[in-house]
Amino acid sequence: MSSQKPHIEIILPIYNEVKNLVPLIAQLDQVKKRLAPQASLSLLFINDGSTDGSTELLHRLYRDRNDVRVVNLVHNFGHGAALTCGLNYFSGDAAILMDADQQDDPLAIIQLFEAWKKGNKTVVAARGERKERGKALFQLFYFVLHKLSPTLPPVKFGTFSILDRSVVRRFLQLRERNRYFPGLIAFASDKITSVVVDRKERGHGKSRVGMFGLVHLAITAFISFSNAPVRLVSILGLAAAGLAMIAGFTIIAIKIFTPLAIPGWASIMTATAFWSGLQLLCLGIIGEYIARMYDEVKRRPMYLVDQHLSHKTSEEKTQEVA
Numbered sequence: 001m002s003s004q005k006p007h008i009e010i011i012l013p014i015y016n017e018v019k020n021l022v023p024l025i026a027q028l029d030q031v032k033k034r035l036a037p038q039a040s041l042s043l044l045f046i047n048d049g050s051t052d053g054s055t056e057l058l059h060r061l062y063r064d065r066n067d068v069r070v071v072n073l074v075h076n077f078g079h080g081a082a083l084t085c086g087l088n089y090f091s092g093d094a095a096i097l098m099d100a101d102q103q104d105d106p107l108a109i110i111q112l113f114e115a116w117k118k119g120n121k122t123v124v125a126a127r128g129e130r131k132e133r134g135k136a137l138f139q140l141f142y143f144v145l146h147k148l149s150p151t152l153p154p155v156k157f158g159t160f161s162i163l164d165r166s167v168v169r170r171f172l173q174l175r176e177r178n179r180y181f182p183g184l185i186a187f188a189s190d191k192i193t194s195v196v197v198d199r200k201e202r203g204h205g206k207s208r209v210g211m212f213g214l215v216h217l218a219i220t221a222f223i224s225f226s227n228a229p230v231r232l233v234s235i236l237g238l239a240a241a242g243l244a245m246i247a248g249f250t251i252i253a254i255k256i257f258t259p260l261a262i263p264g265w266a267s268i269m270t271a272t273a274f275w276s277g278l279q280l281l282c283l284g285i286i287g288e289y290i291a292r293m294y295d296e297v298k299r300r301p302m303y304l305v306d307q308h309l310s311h312k313t314s315e316e317k318t319q320e321v322a
């Protein structure tokens with residue numbers, strides 16, 4: 001960091017947030033004013049294929065203000081891809097990652113900044129006692145994930161964080177496409193510091209990620225940070241083989257030593273249904289790994305950039321390595 005005021009760039013992925021943008025920017029401007037004596041803040045919007053007027057609003061914002069940059073993606077690539085694009089385009093002393101739907105409280109930027117200024121390279125907004133949809137499920141997710149992946153830090157956080165430029169540089173070396181962001185941030189960091197921030201309700205509109213997206217993300221988290229699911233398949237297979245052997249011996253013993261009739265239809269059907277269900281489950285678990293491997297070997301870029309609007313043309317990147 002130079003002796004000048006540090007430059008903090010806020011990276012905001014945008015997918016149809018036109019109603020949230022105006023109040024959000026007003027709040028960010030207040031934060032900017034409060035931090036002005038200590039740091040300069042700029043906004044980097046990654047427009048992830050918005051179709052609701054966000055694009056026009058962002059373009060207007062770019063024309064009116066010189067602390068705004070906009071990267072338009074060719075179409076919608078998803079939250080993780082948009083954030084990764086933001087980190088690729090980032091230029092500053094530290095990056096703040098935050099959602100634009102007003103769930104991440106702009107005022108917490110001050111806490112994040114202060115913790116960063118003390119020398120902490122990665123500071124995350126750990127989730128406080130939030131009242132959010134599906135909270136019990138989230139708790140269960142974190143509990144199981146942290147049991148299965150001891151390398152993950154015990155903090156519960158999403159993406160709201162401040163990353164020192166050195167951490168961003170390391171983060172950009174992680175090339176995988178299936179991204180569980182908190183895990184990757186942890187991987188790129190030597191130490192994670194946290195400040196507790198309550199997550200707010202979304203300002204306008206519905207979550208773009210949805211239940212299906214959350215399940216997908218949860219599976220990605222398990223699979224990319226733990227081999228336990230696929231190991232479970234082998235353990236189940238072994239246990240099944242063991243049980244089948246015991247059952248086989250028992251049947252032979254019954255046949256040889258007792259006059260009992262052949263066991264009934266019901267038990268056979270139950271056993272068949274149980275084992276075929278188990279097999280399907282195991283195939284499913286393996287399939288999840290294969291699907292993600294296929295995704296990785298295709299080596300498609302994570303996102304494609306249509307346009308980069310920047311007042312500092314010298315910093316502009318033309319070729320993106322996603």
Ligand code: UDP
Nearest residue numbers: 013014015048078079082099100207208209
């Ligand atoms: N977002 C994005 N691309 C997407 C989905 C979401 O850039 O495909 C942005 C969205 O505009 C918001 C942030 O990512 O700024 C978080 O999205 P959302 O609130 O829908 O996710 P949730 O908070 O429900 O996890």
Ligand code: MG
Nearest residue numbers: 099101103202
């Ligand atoms: Mg949200």
